[in-house]
Amino acid sequence: MTLINDQTDSAVARPGYDRSGLSHGIVHVGLGNFHRAHQAVYLDDLFAKGLDHDWALTGAGVRAPDAKMRNQLKAQDCLSTVIELSATGESPRIIGSMIDFVEVDETNGPLVAKMTDPATRIVSLTVTEGGYYVNPVTETFDPTHPDIVADGEAPDAPRTVFGAVVAALRARRAAGTPAFTVMSCDNIPGNGDVTRDAVTGTARLSDPELADWIAENVAFPNSMVDRITPATGDHERAVAAKYGINDPVPVTCEPFRQWVLEDNFPQGRPRLEEAGVTFTDKVHDYERMKIRILNGGHAIIAYSGALLGCELVDEAMAHPLVHAYFRKVEETEVLPHVHPVPEFTPEAYLELIDERFSNPAVKDTIRRLCLDGSNRQPKFIVPSIADGLKAGAPVEGLALESALWCRYCAGTLEDGTAIAPNDPSWDALVALSAEARETPVAWLSQRSVYGELAKNERFAGLFADWLGRLWSQGVTKTVEDYVG
Structure with missing residues (x-):
């Protein structure tokens, strides 16, 4: 051929x-x-x-x-x-x-x-x-x-x-x-x-x-x-x-x-x-910017977008609530811990990422971004949480992202529609999400993802609060509460 x-x-x-x-x-x-x-x-x-x-x-x-x-x-x-x-x-x-x-x-x-x-x-x-x-x-x-x-x-x-x-x-x-x-x-x-x-x-x-x-x-x-x-x-x-x-x-x-x-x-x-x-010789600065802002940004829109019914990435970016959530977390909780590189300041790089995610022609799927969270979260999200906690800076939106991942891994949307398995450890995550509904710290006990963060009272408290709200008042109201 x-x-x-x-x-x-x-x-x-x-x-x-x-x-x-x-x-x-x-x-x-x-x-x-x-x-x-x-x-x-x-x-x-x-x-x-x-x-x-x-x-x-x-x-x-x-x-x-x-x-x-x-x-x-x-x-x-x-x-x-x-x-x-x-x-x-x-x-x-x-x-x-x-x-x-x-x-x-x-x-x-x-x-x-x-x-x-x-x-x-x-x-x-x-x-x-x-x-x-x-x-x-x-x-x-x-x-x-x-x-x-x-x-x-x-x-x-x-x-x-x-x-x-x-x-x-x-x-x-x-x-x-x-x-x-x-x-x-x-x-x-x-x-x-x-x-x-x-x-x-x-x-x-x-x-x-x-x-x-x-x-x-x-x-x-x-x-x-x-x-x-x-x-x-x-x-x-x-x-x-x-x-x-x-x-x-x-x-x-x-x-x-x-x-x-x-x-x-x-x-x-x-x-x-x-x-x-x-x-x-400054690859690590470029890497930090890309992984924190782009890959972390994918995770931020992935679980919020999936739970709000978005199927495509550009669709999620066009969703007023998902986009507002993305921008607030990036601007207040991710960018402060990223160094500039010769081509970009963190702020300019975020604008580029916003434009790239919003490209309607690519047809990238939210499901692809949700895939394998147990491998991606510790690389793309948890480092920003750790830096924020160390600096005494805001981590509320990142804690909400973790709660949204946990809620996604419950395996159903709010209308009861089943979410097809989307992680190598899907069955274990579904069981852990069910346990976390009553005992939130159970989710944070995944040392392979969170390391010692389960012991951080501030982060554990934020996570538990957001997860409780997701279950009691739903995704839309909870994300609205964060966005303000």
């Missing part, structure tokens, strides 16, 4: 370079929508400038569902459809920066072999926020997780991406091949540091000497990545079909994108600054 044919609309942009001249340089694990709308697009833009054609992508995956994505992309010569959606129109393009996709195998032999190839100088990852085996209580890598223990016991047949990275680095060291750089593109604080802990921690279980070598010789640059990219469904496939593109896995996204990287690539890197990437 070819994406580009006689029926393809002339409005569809095509790779502006000869793909036959590309050669492999990067293995990327996790070919989801975000990667194909982000890293793959930056490289496509770079190649179109006639630069760095020896840095093409080879896709990879370590989960069974990745095999389906491989089959779909291989069938279309590893091309991807990316359609930017704005309020003024659509911009479809075909991305050609990926040239192959390694076979997905249970013990990851083909992946290890590709990473061992001397031409591989970067291994990049998008394996989701929850894919780094971090103990939520200690906030450090968990070497006791069964997946990691299995890789420690059978290092030559790894099941995880980190076990595969370790196996490839072992082989490269034995062959005298320099180590590749491991570059996380996941949306977690200090993603490079977290990835280093996961790789060295996995190695230490089977080969402590190798773990020390990795710590000394492998670069793990921190990064901040950003682009709103909805999941693919019938709507997205229909948009692609409108342009004569028969793609089962097209990607739609907003026009905005951002990538901030530490410049730590001992084996070289593509000149991504020529495609708009910011290289800086």
